[in-house]
Amino acid sequence: MNNQSCVTEFIFLGLSQNSKVEKILFFIFLLIYLATIGGNMIIVVTIIYSPALLGSPMYFFLIFLSLLDACTSSTVTPKMIVDFFYDRKTISFECCMTQLFAVHFFTGMEVIVLSAMAYDRYVAICKPLHYSSIMNRRLCGNLVMVSWAGGFLHSIIQIIFMLQLPFCGPNVIDHYMCDLFPLLKLACTDTYIFVILVFANSGSICIIIFSILLVSYGVILYSLRAHSSEGKFKALSTCGSHIIVVVLFFVPCILTYARPISAFSFEKNAVVFTTVLTPLLNSVVYTFRNKEMKNAIRKMWKKLIAVSDKH
16 A cells, blocks of 8 residues: 555445435345346356357356356445445445455456457357357357456556555545545545546547447448348347447446546446446346247256256
């Protein structure tokens, strides 16, 4: 920690200072969290116990996406839910840095996993004859390893430059979690260079990868002209799910990090979308918009019911 720092804890203002509103928010976010963990774990278990799905690179990546969504939500939501019961919402300096690291680690990994899923769809639709040779187990494993390394590198950079900042006075954060811009506002030094670093390490990455993904899906959709009606429908259904998830993830990310430090006052609402709602919506999108997933879930439930009936 920087020697000039004397702040040992931070105080969150949370989503609301109204105790009645907070009680309502407690039940809402508790239900969202339980649904998020349950929905994503159903996806993971269904794919693992469905050999036909587990052998597909798309569902291999979907397992990791679901686990990342569950981890991202678990990093933020339980603390926020508990804080609804307290007037004074505190977090130690060390826990604050840990939360900051974890959130950016998991979301950094998710950026790469979403990119890998987009590449998988590109190869499947634009180069179907070479799909099995290109999207082999080795490549899929390497892409997952790259996501781990990329997420770690992204988050460790954030932590290293955040630990260089002196926090010597104000410790009230107008937020429900520790994030970059709210912390920069409390630093007892000029943070202009750090704002540029945040944009370079988070904002610009979100913009660049989001643009690349949109272009890649544009190429995919353009190439569908040569497919049959049935092939077009199946490809559009799959790509539609991916596009929805990409937009849900990247738009709030861009609004949060690709901007000046005081650009808008509803930052924490955008972050709620990224860390709390998107992990839930991802599981909903991939479950209810995917025919193969719905069929696999039905088969798994039938097996579970049959086993329970025997016992």
